[in-house]
Amino acid sequence: MAIVRSFKAIRPTRDKANLVASRSYLSYSDETLKEKLEHNPYTFLHIINPDYKDKIKLKGIEKFKAVKEKFNKFKEDGFLITEHSKSFYVYQQIHGNHIFEGIIGATAVSDYLNGNIKKHEHTLTAREEMFKSYLDTTGFNAEPVLLCHKENTTITAVIQQYKGTRAEYEFTTTNKVVHKLWLVNNTDDIDTITNAFATIDNLYIADGHHRSASSALLSETSDKENSQYFMSFLIDESQLNIINFNRLVKHTNGLNDSELIAEIGKSFTVTKKGNTIYSPTLTDEIYMYLSGDCIP
Numbered sequence: 367m368a369i370v371r372s373f374k375a376i377r378p379t380r381d382k383a384n385l386v387a388s389r390s391y392l393s394y395s396d397e398t399l400k401e402k403l404e405h406n407p408y409t410f411l412h413i414i415n416p417d418y419k420d421k422i423k424l425k426g427i428e429k430f431k432a433v434k435e436k437f438n439k440f441k442e443d444g445f446l447i448t449e450h451s452k453s454f455y456v457y458q459q460i461h462g463n464h465i466f467e468g469i470i471g472a473t474a475v476s477d478y479l480n481g482n483i484k485k486h487e488h489t490l491t492a493r494e495e496m497f498k499s500y501l502d503t504t505g506f507n508a509e510p511v512l513l514c515h516k517e518n519t520t521i522t523a524v525i526q527q528y529k530g531t532r533a534e535y536e537f538t539t540t541n542k543v544v545h546k547l548w549l550v551n552n553t554d555d556i557d558t559i560t561n562a563f564a565t566i567d568n569l570y571i572a573d574g575h576h577r578s579a580s581s582a583l584l585s586e587t588s589d590k591e592n593s594q595y596f597m598s599f600l601i602d603e604s605q606l607n608i609i610n611f612n613r614l615v616k617h618t619n620g621l622n623d624s625e626l627i628a629e630i631g632k633s634f635t636v637t638k639k640g641n642t643i644y645s646p647t648l649t650d651e652i653y654m655y656l657s658g659d660c661i662p
Contacts, residue, residue, distance in 0.1 A: 368563045368568070369474035369477055370474070370560065371472045371595060372454045374450075375470075416433055417432055426499075427503060430503035434505065437504065450551075454469050455469070456469060456529070456550060457469075457545075459543055461542075468525070468599055468600050468601035469521065472596070475581055475594050475595060482568055483568070485571050493576050498580040510597040511598045512598070512599050513600045514603040518562050520558060577596065610646070
């Protein structure tokens with residue numbers, strides 16, 4: 367059974383949600399990041415870049431302490447509010463023709479440790495320790511782990527019910543993504559969602575392996591109840607949109623084109639397709655572009 371609980375979120379006020387929201391700071395160019403920090407006093411980027419005006423940047427624990435201080439300042443200034451009661455959240459993203467919707471809740475670390483949450487990536491110990499230190503110092507999850515699960519008609523029904531009501535947040539970000547969020551603070555609906563997840567045997571990490579692993583590390587040394595859970599966005603697995611995973615090979619160890627294809631042919635069936643653009647559709651199918659030609 368999956369243990370997923372409601373929790374008291376700290377979130378933006380309705381009027382500032384679109385201004386606070388941000389992508390990962392790593393996805394911004396230096397120029398764009400500077401523009402947002404200088405012209406939007408509400409962006410969450412201020413919290414994770416508290417020293418952006420300083421010539422000497424903070425590192426390690428000192429940086430994390432500064433993040434926590436800026437986070438608290440956002441709360442003091444009323445940009446962020448704490449939920450009055452434990453809640454779930456129905457969250458929806460619309461990317462062009464793709465719609466992703468599910469439940470934001472607190473997932474038990476124990477499910478990660480006992481294998482009820484399935485992983486498909488290895489994690490780096492150094493990054494696990496770094497994120498653990500970050501969580502321990504700042505005291506908050508800023509980005510949910512993306513988990514998927516088998517279809518559950520009860521959860522789907524609750525989501526559809528709330529979609530028929532006014533969203534707490536509804537805005538579009540500059541990357542043309544529409545965001546909507548509904549509060550689920552009715553105790554009967556909370557119980558319905560909690561009990562529905564309890565009938566699901568396994569959850570699967572779609573994104574957030576290091577965040578999950580660092581939460582598990584923190585749970586071993588912290589006796590705080592919140593440290594036994596991590597924030598997650600749980601969606602029906604049918605919504606997953608698996609995109610191409612691409613890599614650029616910068617050198618061939620001295621092999622020319624013919625020699626490289628011959629080496630690949632020792633392990634794969636190689637067919638030349640010309641200069642048309644293709645995408646893999648079958649298991650273990652790989653497309654490679656070499657000297658302008660596509661070779662699956």
